[in-house]
Amino acid sequence: MSKYIFNLPDIGEGIAEAEIVKWHIKIGDVVAEDDQIADVMTDKATVEMEAPVSGKIVGLAGEEGDIIAIGSMLVEIEVEGDVDVDKLEDLEASSAVPNEAAQAEIDVVPSEQVIDKEEDNPDTPTRPVVPKESEVSSADPTSLDAMPARNEQPKPLATPAVRKRAADLGVDLSEVKAQGEHIRHSDLDAYLNYGAGQGYRPPGAVQKRDDEKIKVIGMRRKIAQNMADSKRNIPHFSYVDEIDMTEIEDMRADLNGNRGERAKLTILPLMIAAICKALRDFPMLNATYDDEAGFVTRHGAVHLGMATQTHQGLMVPVLRNAQDLNIWQLSSEISRLAAAARDGSATAKELTGSTLTLTSLGPLGGIATTPVINRPEVAIIGPNKIVERPMIIDGEIHARKLMNLSISCDHRVVDGYDAASYVQALKHFLETPVLLFAD
Known part of the structure; x- marks a missing residue:
């Protein structure tokens, strides 16, 4: 051997x-x-x-x-x-x-955490039971053997109100320790909070979970590291504006009604088409910043990162040359890349090289978000939930489908004026969707 x-x-x-x-x-x-x-x-x-x-x-x-x-x-x-x-x-x-699915430095944006839990069963400290002075034998006050058995104890002293409350809660008052001569509501509260360790739960109470220690490793460690680096090194600022999505949602319904054998359109392909068209006049947003070398690269092609939730955490597959694809091609590629990220078949090329990231929580949406930039990019766009709300148009109230759109930018590279101007241009395309099909 x-x-x-x-x-x-x-x-x-x-x-x-x-x-x-x-x-x-x-x-x-x-x-x-x-x-x-x-x-x-x-x-x-x-x-x-x-x-x-x-x-x-x-x-x-x-x-x-x-x-x-x-x-x-x-x-x-x-x-x-x-x-x-x-x-x-x-x-x-x-x-x-x-592993081909994780060949590159993984681009991540913050979201919900998915962590494998370690087996960790710490001993739960038990609350020591201190006998009353009256319960200890005067013959030998140090001997526990001298204590009377439970069935020999006198009926615990308590007010009628405390007795009724204990009965409603299913608490045996003989198990409750009194801090004075008789059991008070405060003693009952202490028992409920600290002394009900024999499986007792008052009606309607939520069962307490044990504490867990979870080691941060693998994908979750990489997410934590990248997010900390992004917030530590990039001076973020965020801008939010409201967009009327009624017209583009009506157009989407019409397109889906005439899609033939093609897959049903979500709002994302139309959103991406608008993002690409609006970027033509704002190249400073489709850029990456090498802060160590002191160079900003303004990219000609739009390689759009799409934040995708997987069982390992949030991954960012890249929709390459998004500016060259029509809405049906965008829809197909979005579905393919999302599926590849979730099943682990995404290649190194499909997980790297993004120049701008789109992060959407879908139906969870929210009112507004302040997404964290996917370093070394300089901007990230976060559409929020579309909600039907009243809107005043020409003095009359109309039901409209409204959405808040968030953008976070690197203030070293992008000025607030540029970010706001870009969102206004994007808003114009989304509110006048026929322009998406014009040259």
């Missing part, structure tokens, strides 16, 4: 360290050559590590969420006979299998 130390191999692209995202084995497990043993995440990819030899796992580098250096021990394996070092060096080089 001999032991083989499997070191974390060089994954490439100058990576110096990686995070252990998931162990597929534990100490004592027997693995075969090429069995998957761990997933590790770098700034560029999630990588599947495979066992270079068959044997018994006798050592692990750390816990899930730990960061380890390239070249340091990942696992220690006990193997039969001697280890062929030359052969294993070749195997190590091929033991890292990249």
